Amino acid sequence: MSSQIDHLLNEDRRFAPPADFAANAVGTADLYSRASEDRDAFWAEQARQLHWHRPFTEVLDWTNPPFAQWFADGALNVAYNCLDRHVEAGYGDRVALLWEGEPGDQRQVTYAELTAEVKRVANVMEGLGIGQGDRVAIYLPMIPEAIAAMLAVARIGAVHSVVFGGFSADSLRSRIDDAGARLVITADGGYRKGKVSPLKPAVDQALAAASNRSEQETVEHVLVVKRGGNRVKWVEDRDIWWHDVVPQASPEHEAQAFPAENPLFILYTSGTTGKPKGILHTSGGYLTQAAFTNRVVHDIRPESDVFWCTADIGWITGHSYVAYGPLANGATQVLYEGTPDSPHPARWWELVEKYGVTILYTAPTAIRSFMKTGRSALENYDLSSIRLLGSVGEPINPEAWMWYHDVIGGHVAPIVDTWWQTETGAIMISALPGVTALKPGSAQVPIPGIGVDVVDESGEHVGNGNGGLLVLTEPWPSMLRGIWGDPERFVETYWEKFRDRGYYFAGDGARLDDDGDVWLLGRVDDVMNVSGHRLSTTEIESALVAHEATAEAAVVGAADETTGQAVVAFVILKESFLRAHSPEGLAQQLRLWVGEQIGPIARPRDIYIVSELPKTRSGKIMRRLLRDVAEGRDVGDTTTLADTAVMSVISAQVR
């Protein structure tokens, strides 16, 4: 790790913004000075780019930290801001979504069409008794209906909880329960890797599990989009086909104003414990920062750009830069249902050429896997429409940065490496592409209006050239407002560590270089980052020990060339099972089991069956040593182990 960091910090290539880009950039250098002169006035100015049914007079209320309120006496409608106002301004014919399904079917949805669809869905939901504050779970593939569903929920002041379609029935169940969802919106299935991947059966399974639960079922209805054409079971009175009710519903629906702090969505993400946290975001501040960053970081020009953020709506990136940011700005964007390499390895590049994508925003893991496939796969495609590239989700190593810049960006397109989190709601650290000279591998500087620092354990600024913990020093408009149903965990997880200073603790290690630019060094807690997705070691350990064959398990995130980190598990099996089965067979069973329990993304890359785990005298598992084994290094200092011989036993078993 340290040699890797030295290598990173010796990275001295610099890329100044191309002159024509800088001359026309949306985000300009004066934003920094304006924001530092008066932060509140700066954010108020950004918020006023939205339509407020009732203008706000207060900007930030931070009298009860860490519970912030932004623009609290203002009222707006999030969906109106993303839809109606563009239609009313005369842009109804502009394409909002250039959608393509994995099999190649296409739909183009204009702002006028999307507005009408969202109004219909809003009417349907109100007809089902859903209103302000009710929670709606969304479990859909990347189809236009997914965007319509999110916006319709927002339109009626309800709260969505989008659950990534790759999550299992169990994960869906626990998210439905935690949020107390009344409605689930799903599809029969969606296309993934050339076949239909069913969704409705997982919903059925999740809801069937209700019969042996102590809690009462909260879900009253399941609204089902027909997409995969796969056969589905039907529960009369509960299940409703989208096509039976939405097209018939009225396309008239007046957007009501809701307070700026009305909850907009809950999005579950992994923390250091086994239980995912429901991150809560509200309306006015969230939309302000999502739209602002999309304008100045992605340099969006709605009249001419074709934006493509490749994230699934099941993640925060899909919320802020597929659903809300680009639509609030009235932009045209590509929405693609499938996987990057289906039906052929250059599927994305085919789409870039076909739709003339000008701005591409994706994750380093995707870039690295395209690097592996090689340039020949994309030689036949014209990528010259691209003028800006973005990276998100994990550190981008300089090699991947250069490949992205040269091969995809034609040696000219700037790359914005954007650091942020589910909790921050929108981009926090990033270059402004028309202003900042870029450094491959560094996320660089806080965006205007955001306070960032790197500090030591006591909260003291570390100074340039040093490493420490990343903190956010000032409240920001799109900050999480809490963890759903658990205010104590909210305070404890993010605010307790630097309580005296009022800093938000991000959970990331970082380093400041000699210019004061930020280099992200990965998580400092038990959270892994696999292909840009957050997974908790504890959650996977809990899934493993829930299997009858497992006695004990420890999980680590090991460095992986393509996925950034990979899940590696060390498992002690019960004697009785070892006698009756082969270790390989059991390891395979456990991999599948984790996939069923959490979702395929959580499946361990490697499972090592071992007879012991390294523990301190107080019984704490030393994951650091297991990571050494998983990454093929010499095992580090073992002196604090209760039994120092354990690591040689484990190393021998792993080999």
Ligand code: PRX
């Ligand atoms: O460790 C950081 C990493 O992803 C974490 C947040 O994950 P999630 O909430 O799933 O949101 C991902 C998409 C915004 C962070 O704590 N991370 C995100 N972006 C970067 C990053 N690490 C380095 N560089 C980035 N640009």
